[in-house]
Amino acid sequence: MAGMVLPHLHSPLFRLFYRKSEIQHLWSGRQEMAEAAENQAAEQSAEAQFRVEHYHWREIFRRFAPLLAPYRFRMLGTAVLLMLVGAAFAAVPLFPKYVIDTAIKTHGREDGIYYALAAAAVFLVVECGRTFLWYQAMSNVYLIQQSVVFHLRAQSFNHLQKLCLSFHSKFPSGFLYERVFGNSINALGTFIQSFMQQFATFVTGLFFSLFVCLYLSWQLTLVIIAGAACYVFVARKLSKRIYTKSKESAQAGMRVTEVIMDKLHGHKTIQAFIMEEQVQREFEDEIWTAQRKWLSSVMESMKLSLTTENISYLLTATVVVTGAYMVLDENMEIGTLVAFVGYQATLITVIQSLTNVYGQFTTTRVAFDQLFTVLDTHSDIEECERPVPVPAEVCGGLELRHVDFGYEPDQLILKDASLVIPARQTVALVGRSGCGKTTVTNLLMRFYDPSGGAVLLDGTDIRKLPLHDYRALFGVVLQDPYLFDTTIFENLHCANPKADEAAVIEALKKARAWEFVEKLPGQLRFRVGERGSRLSGGQRQRLAIARCMLLESRIVLLDEATSALDPESEAIIQQSFDALSHQKTVLIIAHRLNTLRHVDRIIVMDQGRVVESGSYEELLGKGGLFAELHAIATAGMIREARMAEAGFA
Numbered sequence: 001m002a003g004m005v006l007p008h009l010h011s012p013l014f015r016l017f018y019r020k021s022e023i024q025h026l027w028s029g030r031q032e033m034a035e036a037a038e039n040q041a042a043e044q045s046a047e048a049q050f051r052v053e054h055y056h057w058r059e060i061f062r063r064f065a066p067l068l069a070p071y072r073f074r075m076l077g078t079a080v081l082l083m084l085v086g087a088a089f090a091a092v093p094l095f096p097k098y099v100i101d102t103a104i105k106t107h108g109r110e111d112g113i114y115y116a117l118a119a120a121a122v123f124l125v126v127e128c129g130r131t132f133l134w135y136q137a138m139s140n141v142y143l144i145q146q147s148v149v150f151h152l153r154a155q156s157f158n159h160l161q162k163l164c165l166s167f168h169s170k171f172p173s174g175f176l177y178e179r180v181f182g183n184s185i186n187a188l189g190t191f192i193q194s195f196m197q198q199f200a201t202f203v204t205g206l207f208f209s210l211f212v213c214l215y216l217s218w219q220l221t222l223v224i225i226a227g228a229a230c231y232v233f234v235a236r237k238l239s240k241r242i243y244t245k246s247k248e249s250a251q252a253g254m255r256v257t258e259v260i261m262d263k264l265h266g267h268k269t270i271q272a273f274i275m276e277e278q279v280q281r282e283f284e285d286e287i288w289t290a291q292r293k294w295l296s297s298v299m300e301s302m303k304l305s306l307t308t309e310n311i312s313y314l315l316t317a318t319v320v321v322t323g324a325y326m327v328l329d330e331n332m333e334i335g336t337l338v339a340f341v342g343y344q345a346t347l348i349t350v351i352q353s354l355t356n357v358y359g360q361f362t363t364t365r366v367a368f369d370q371l372f373t374v375l376d377t378h379s380d381i382e383e384c385e386r387p388v389p390v391p392a393e394v395c396g397g398l399e400l401r402h403v404d405f406g407y408e409p410d411q412l413i414l415k416d417a418s419l420v421i422p423a424r425q426t427v428a429l430v431g432r433s434g435c436g437k438t439t440v441t442n443l444l445m446r447f448y449d450p451s452g453g454a455v456l457l458d459g460t461d462i463r464k465l466p467l468h469d470y471r472a473l474f475g476v477v478l479q480d481p482y483l484f485d486t487t488i489f490e491n492l493h494c495a496n497p498k499a500d501e502a503a504v505i506e507a508l509k510k511a512r513a514w515e516f517v518e519k520l521p522g523q524l525r526f527r528v529g530e531r532g533s534r535l536s537g538g539q540r541q542r543l544a545i546a547r548c549m550l551l552e553s554r555i556v557l558l559d560e561a562t563s564a565l566d567p568e569s570e571a572i573i574q575q576s577f578d579a580l581s582h583q584k585t586v587l588i589i590a591h592r593l594n595t596l597r598h599v600d601r602i603i604v605m606d607q608g609r610v611v612e613s614g615s616y617e618e619l620l621g622k623g624g625l626f627a628e629l630h631a632i633a634t635a636g637m638i639r640e641a642r643m644a645e646a647g648f649a
């Protein structure tokens, strides 16, 4: 970031104009400013506001239990299969021992070869059986893993859909994607798989191997145990550092995804403001940081394998020399020594895998913590415990009664705002930009709850109504309508799944959208692109209006719904709404004040307060804020008309 603010300080030309001391002075001054700005931005960043809880491992297992419960018998079967696999794995070093001690030494030239062949047959049957059982067990493990991942994904998406707008405005989509769907769930999936696969196999392998080793020679077993303890001690020490490094690397990786998502969404603005170089530098900074952190975490892991590998060689050397001494002393058969060399390798593999599972658990904990923190975040908009049902014949009268509200607790946007939108009337809300009009619609839709006062529907506090049924009363055209990256038909149909193609075309006609949709390739099947990027602003708005018209809603909210349209289209759409709004409650937020002559009532807001209300004529006669805004708008329109006459339009 600092690089963005201080680009010219690096240039050689800069040094020609300033002395070194001046550069240092400028540098430190600019640096301080940049750092202060950066600190302030960092405090407001999603990362800083996202307080990750730390969950105890017991809590983690408690949460997984219900996801695994349907598979308990399958898991039990898998565990048995994996234990057999572990036992077969631990039996491998017995094969050379038998061949050397029994076939070669005891039976010698005569029939030794038959014993060797028999041992080989047993070995092959056991080990081929092991691979077959492994295949069976692993297909179960993958099935269970995918099912758990599916449930976690579904649960997380469902939860994110329900979370309130204040949560979503704080945490951008890139941030949530990485924490909930990207890294986190992938890491969890891998952990579940390796836990099930390695735990059952290698715990059995460990016990079985130790048991056989003790039976063969307790002295050599002690040597192996001492070496293994050394191994575990070093691995634990070093894996703590790996955990810290990989956490840093994961966070930097997430930050890269956030930057990519943000910048790709803003590619048009970047090109328009020729910010490519600056954005490229910012991106390279982020990605370089992430890669450096990845490198340092990989180096830590390599250090661990280097150290542990050397411990295992030391152990082999110790086992061989101790064994050789015992064989020379005739305290041990030579085949037993060969078996022990095999066992120390097996045990090291087993312990290595178990330490890996442990290491993976510590790394995955970051993912668990992040995921569960999101899942445990409650929406600010809570359902009432015993909601009052919305009556079937609801009138649709809305009211804001002494409402206080701010997006941040210490910054009120609406201050003691009171306004009434009577049932089945058309009311307009006007005021300067930023005075809180959209905020009123946000409260009416219950995207947010007020901190003081109440929002009422037909006299009932909307917090007492079931949220879904309440929102179903509304048809809205939001100020920044969102179109999904799918066809025109799907974009409309999703608002009212009962509507057929004819109804969709009818709504498009009313919104003056059919005239352009008709000319598009594929018409209703035309894909609109991300956020409707393949359409013009006015076309997007007309589709949003058609989507609203497709609903049979009792209440209609239009927030600057026609702001991107020409006056002619606006007038025609207005007529369609008039025909449609019969028996409906309508709230219009408009900036072309002359389109409001027909409304029943106009409410004028200023700095979060209602300052005037009345009919169009009344308000003009009053000479207050409405008359003032109207005069400015009219002057603007006259100028536009004159320019049009002069051929500038």
Ligand SMILES: Nc1ncnc2c1ncn2[C@@H]1O[C@H](COP(=O)(O)OP(=O)(O)O)[C@@H](O)[C@H]1O
Residues within 6 Å of the ligand: 169, 407, 408, 413, 431, 432, 433, 434, 435, 436, 437, 438, 439, 440
């Ligand atoms: N999600 C948000 N978080 C914080 N502040 C917001 C948010 N949305 C709007 N605001 C602030 O609330 C004030 C009113 O905004 P708004 O209701 O959108 O005004 P308008 O009358 O133009 O529709 C503005 O000062 C704006 O900065």
Ligand SMILES: [Mg+2]
Residues within 6 Å of the ligand: 437, 438, 439, 479, 559
């Ligand atoms: Mg607005």
